[in-house]
Amino acid sequence: MVVTSSLHANWKEVTKSNPCPLCQKPDWCYRSENEEAVVCGRTNPGEEPGGWKYLKDASDGRPIFAVEQEREYLFPIRPIKQKQQSKLPKAIPLPSENLELAHLPKPPTDQPKPKANQVPPWLLEKGIPAHATETRYYYSQSQWVSRFDWKDPNHPKGHNKTIRQCHRKPNGKVKWSKGDIEWLPYRIDEAIASYRQALTIKPDLVSAHKGLGDAFQKKGWYHDAVGCYQKANELKPDDASMNRALGDVMLRQGREPEALDYYRQALA
Numbered sequence: 001m002v003v004t005s006s007l008h009a010n011w012k013e014v015t016k017s018n019p020c021p022l023c024q025k026p027d028w029c030y031r032s033e034n035e036e037a038v039v040c041g042r043t044n045p046g047e048e049p050g051g052w053k054y055l056k057d058a059s060d061g062r063p064i065f066a067v068e069q070e071r072e073y074l075f076p077i078r079p080i081k082q083k084q085q086s087k088l089p090k091a092i093p094l095p096s097e098n099l100e101l102a103h104l105p106k107p108p109t110d111q112p113k114p115k116a117n118q119v120p121p122w123l124l125e126k127g128i129p130a131h132a133t134e135t136r137y138y139y140s141q142s143q144w145v146s147r148f149d150w151k152d153p154n155h156p157k158g159h160n161k162t163i164r165q166c167h168r169k170p171n172g173k174v175k176w177s178k179g180d181i182e183w184l185p186y187r188i189d190e191a192i193a194s195y196r197q198a199l200t201i202k203p204d205l206v207s208a209h210k211g212l213g214d215a216f217q218k219k220g221w222y223h224d225a226v227g228c229y230q231k232a233n234e235l236k237p238d239d240a241s242m243n244r245a246l247g248d249v250m251l252r253q254g255r256e257p258e259a260l261d262y263y264r265q266a267l268a
């Protein structure tokens, strides 16, 4: 599908000046860089405003919506073709210097699983049925997103869901809201571990240095982020996006002259 592949583009959290086009809130939702897709945990599939279409769920269970385009673009209807004797394509040896691949030993096995009988009373009052299942996506030990799913014969899709943010307060009490602590990207520590593992297998993997730098930056570990970006810069000099990333992280550290240098290089 055309759209899903382009969804791997960069996502940016919405801001006050550029709020979520679906729920109008200034945080927690994400827009794709081309502005054609949005992750919005406050909008249920089927309840999106006109011009938007539910596409699929993101890795944290929240729905992804895309700008409604011509139907063929979002949901290509393939013409029924006559069955043909399929020919296997001929293998072409890849030049080894172009390969950027590192196998990780095992895929994650701890995907969140739905659990029954966990609907809190306040959601029951809002009409969420008691038989709904809850799937928890932990962002940290004290922050998670709960997704409640249930069968709904009145809904066009036959099922319905709602997604709620939750956190545990320092006193141990559960509060169904975002809380004051910043939310880091979903499973960012695992992303860091995976990038590190990839680099033990292939130490000059530019994309892993860049990804690790991005992850460190999200964690606020700017010094480590600089190290990663500089390493990536050494391996692949004159990359404008890397110079820009270095400029951004320098700026965050208050190192303005260095930031300017990197921005100039990015523009050169």
Ligand SMILES: [Zn+2]
Binding pocket: 020, 021, 022, 023, 024, 025, 029, 039, 040, 041, 042, 043
């Ligand atoms: Zn939103």
